[in-house]
Structures are given as C-alpha cells and as structure tokens.
Amino acid sequence: MASFAAAAMGFRVLAFEPVFENLQRICDGIYLNRVGNLVTVFEAAASDRTGNITFHKLVGRLDNSAVSATGAKMAFKSNEEIALEVRSIPLNEVIPESEPVLLIKVDVQGWEYHVLKGASKLLRRRGREAPYLIYEEDEKLLQASNSSAKEIRDFLQTVGYSHCTKHGTDAHCSKTD
Template sequence: MASFAASAMGFRVLAFEPVFENLQRICEGVYFNRVADLVTVFEAAASDRVGNITVHKLVGRLDNSAISATGAKLAFKSNEEIAFKVRTVPLDEVIPKSERVLLLKIDVQGWEYHVLKGASKLLSRKGSQAPYLIYEEDECLLQASNSSAKEIRDFLHSVGYHDCTQHGTDAHCIKKD
C-alpha cells in the first residue's frame, strides 16, 4: 500500500517482496495503477548481505511472512507454515549514492535490524540527505529474529539518527542538520 501511495504522488519507489503471491499482487497493482515507470519491484528480501535466506509464510495468509518461523506464527499460531528460500540484497547494493531517498519504510516482521544494517551507507548520509525512516519496532518479533529495539536504536545512533519517536509499533526517525 505504501508503494502505491508514494507512486500515486509521483515518487519513484523501490519495493522488495520475497513472497511470490504478494509479488504478483504488487505487479498487478503497478499495471492497473499505470505506475510501471515509477515502481521497481525486487523479488528478494532486503537484508545485510547478498545471499539467500529461508522465509516462513503461513498457509492462507499473505500478511505475516517472516525470516523466523516463530515470528511468522506470533499472531496466527494455528496456521500451517511453509518455508522457502529467497534471495537477499542489501539496500546499499541497489541504491546509488547519487540517488536521493526521501523515505525508507521497513516492515519485515522482526528482520528490521538486518535491513537497516544493509542500508548503513544510505543511513549515514548527512542531515537532510538522509531519508526519513519508518520501521516496525515490535519487541516480540525482533526477539524472534534474535534482535532487539535497543540494538536497532544503538545502530541508528551510530549513523546519526538521534531523533526517533514511537507511534504504536512504528518508530519514526529523522536526522537533524
């Protein structure tokens, strides 16, 4: 939804989606909304290294896949889970230094720390050149992926993000000049 909202406003979007069924829906949405010139879709999971990783998805649900099987099942414990391999790509590998990034939105069911680490060059940009950051900070999901909100906040401080506010389970962060 965030990809379509941004592209409808005329912004260029890079979207990463490892679940095939969701990827199909994104591609259909790109076609029907006539935003193919603005949206680039990657059949991959954003992470901190190039490679492959196992993703767990729940049968009958497209909204709760996760790297951690525990994370995938946290909200829907009764569902059967399927594991499959996907390609991983750091954001720093696909976003050129010269490209301005206004917003980085991350909702990856506990894998946020790894996505952020894979975007360390992007996040290290100075002041207003650094993106506004929105990421999900759900301690249960983070723990299921062997991470924590403190680990994320410490990393963000190391790259210059000192102003983060909580809005529900989302953290919003900016860099001040």
Template sequence: MPNAWKRDKPTRLLSPKFLFLLFSSTLILIFIFLSSSRPSSPNPNPNYFALNNRLSFHAISPFDCFNSPQAHPVIASTVEGVRYPFLFSLSDFGTLPDKPHKNIVRILKGKPFRKPDISVTVQDILEKANTEGRDGFFVDVGANVGMATFAASAMGFPVLAFEPIFENLQKICEGIFFNRVTNLVTLFEAAASDRLGNVTVHKLVGRLDNSAISATGAKLAFKSNEEVAIQVRTVPLDEVIPESERVLLLKIDVQGWEYHVLKGATKLLSRKGSQAPYLIYEEDERLLEASNSTSKEIRDFLSSVGYNDCTKHGTDAHCTKKDVR
C-alpha cells in the first residue's frame, strides 16, 4: 500500500545529526572561552609560569601527555560560576544514548559544565593566599579529570597532580592543552601512599571518579557498575615534593585511602606553622572503614604533626596550622 500512513522513526541520540550538533557546540564553547574568558581573568601569579622547570623528580617521572594516546571522543567545556574560568574534559559520558551525563545535556542546552564545589573551594583558598602575598604549589591527590587542578592553574599557581586511572590521565592531558597550562601542571601516574611500590586499584566502569583501592569502597554507591582490578604504582608525597618548595594547599580525595596518603606526607605536614599546607581531605567514615582506617586514626595522626585545628565541611575536613608567637 504505497499511500499507507507510516509512523515516524524516533530520532536516535547518536545519529550523525546529534553528533554533529554535539561536536559543534563543544567547539563553539571552547572558542568563546579562549577568546573572551582569559582576558577578563588576569593571572595573579605571573612569576610562577616557569617554576616547574627547575624541579627534578627521582622517585617517579612525570606522566608524558605528549606521548600518551589521544582519547576519543572529546567532550569538554567551560565551568560555570568560577572567578578564574577553566575547561575540563569528561571521562564518563553516562549511559548513551538513554541517559547521557548531565554535563552533556547542559552542552546541548547551550550551558557550561556544572560548577564543582571543590573548584570554588580551591580558588577561594588560593585567592586568600595570594592577597596575603604567599606563593607556592597546589598538590592535588586523586586529581580525577582535573576540576581542582585547573581551578588552581587558571590562577597561575603551579600544580603537582596525582592520578592512577589512565582514562582520567588522558582527560587531564586534554585539559592541560585546552587551558594552556603545560608549564604549570606536573602530572604523575600514581596513587599517593605511604610507601613506594604497587597496589591494586578497583576501577569502576562508568564512574571512574569512584575508583578506589578498596573493592568495597569502589562499589559503595554504585553496586551495579562493572569493576576492573588494575595494578598501579604508589609513591609517598615526601618522595616527590622537595623540602625547599612551599605547598600552599594539599587536597586529598582518594575514596578511603586518605590515611596512607597522609602518612606518606609526614615531612610535608610536619612543617612549622604557616609553612605547612592548608589541608583538605575527604573524611567519609564508610570509605575509611572499607580501607581499614577511621577518622579518629587520621585526626590522631594529624594532631601528632601539629594539625589541631580541623573543621568538617560536608564530607571534607579542612585543617590548618597557625604560627606560634
């Protein structure tokens, strides 16, 4: 029946038209960011652009972004509502085509990526340090795709970033190129810990940000996601960070492995008064217990190295030292 009514086929989310619109939207947002955002947010630390060039690392070599395979597809955009704008690239796309990542939906609506809380926190703390005339590094442990790393480097602060998941490393490399911060960000393919060696990390497919050394910790919130066990290198922060270099801010988000990271940074954390870094670490009791540690164990250790002023902000703890007069 040539004239019979035919039902229209539903539009497929991954049709060529959709992919073209997605790619075009991403390029437009990147162009807008690069052409307009940078001039309105001057770098407050211009003297730090060459700082990383004088550092040498013996315990571990930095990750080589230039020789790393390029991940694809690339979906990146600017972040909304931060004083110093930056881009980051998604490693998880959600479940396509039915349930794309929320930031993909935002791109299709012409909106920037949702503002990560940690990005705002990092910029607020470093802005205060800058107004007080204090310079130094930001150390990002559990860097994920760089939401904290690029928040700091967008301000001109040098960054040492530690991330064990290869797919996330690829996305950080993209962010380094997009944000023009090759000379500010030093990236390490490793899990920070309390000893040199190797450890098994449980990578959670579809939620790489929830990957953890503890298999239980990795699947606490996403029990149905596939889990892949991989071997990664471990390195103590004290083996990487020179004693001569000041660290303004140390952020640790490692899904329950925080105690081991802190133990591996004993020298850094034992610095006197304001020479010691402002410390942010995730203090989630369920994740800590999955890694056979507790918040009390962490607080006792921090007290032993002089951190007696800690406050809770959601699931994060913020700890500082004061100069003794």
C-alpha cells in the first residue's frame, strides 16, 4: 500500500517482496494503477547480506510471512507454515550513493534490524540527504528474529539518527542535524 501511495504521488519506489504470491499482487497493482514507470520490484528479501535466506510463509495468510518461523506464526498459529529459500539483497547494493532517498519504510515481521543494517550507507547520509525512516518496532516479532528495539535504536544512533518517536507499533526516525 505504501508503494502505491508513493507512486501515485509521483515518487520513484523500490519495493522488495520475496513471496511469489504477494509479488503477483504487487505486479497486478502496478499495472492497474499505471505506475510501472515509477515502481521497481525486487523478488527478494531486503537484508544485511547478499545470498539466500530461509523464509517462512503461512498458507492463507501471506501478509504475515517472515524470516522467523515463530514470527510468521505469531498472529495466526493455526495456519500451516512452509519454509522456502529466498534471495536476499542489502539496500546498499541496489541504491547508488548519488540517488536521493526521501523515505525508507520497513515492515518485515521482526527482520527490521537486518534490513536497516543492510542500508547503513544510506542511513549514514548527512542532514537532509538522510532518509526519513519508518519501521515496525514490535518487540515480540523482533525477539523472534533474535533482535530488539534497543539493538535497532543503538544501531540508529551510530549512524546519526538521534530522534525517534513511536507511533503505535511503528517508529519514526529522522536526523536533526
């Protein structure tokens, strides 16, 4: 939804989706909304390393798929979970330093720390060149992926994000310099 909203406002969007069924829906939405010239989709999970990772998808609830099997099943325990290998790519590898980035939005069922680590070059940008950051900060999902809100906040401090506020389960972060 965020990808389509940004594209509808005329922004260029990079979207990452490792689950084939969800990827099909995104491609349909790109076609139906006539934003193909603004949206680039990667059939991969954003992460902190290039390669493959095991991903867990829930039959009938693909919106809750996750790298962590526990995280995938947290909200829908009765659904069957299927493990599959998916490609992973750090944002640092697909976004050139010369490319302006206004916003990074991350909602990946507990894998947020790894996505943000893979975007460290982008996040180190100074002042207004640094993207505004929105990420899901759900402690249970983060713990299921062996990370924590504190670990993310500590990392963000090292790359210059000193101002983060919580809005529901999302954290909004910006640089004040």
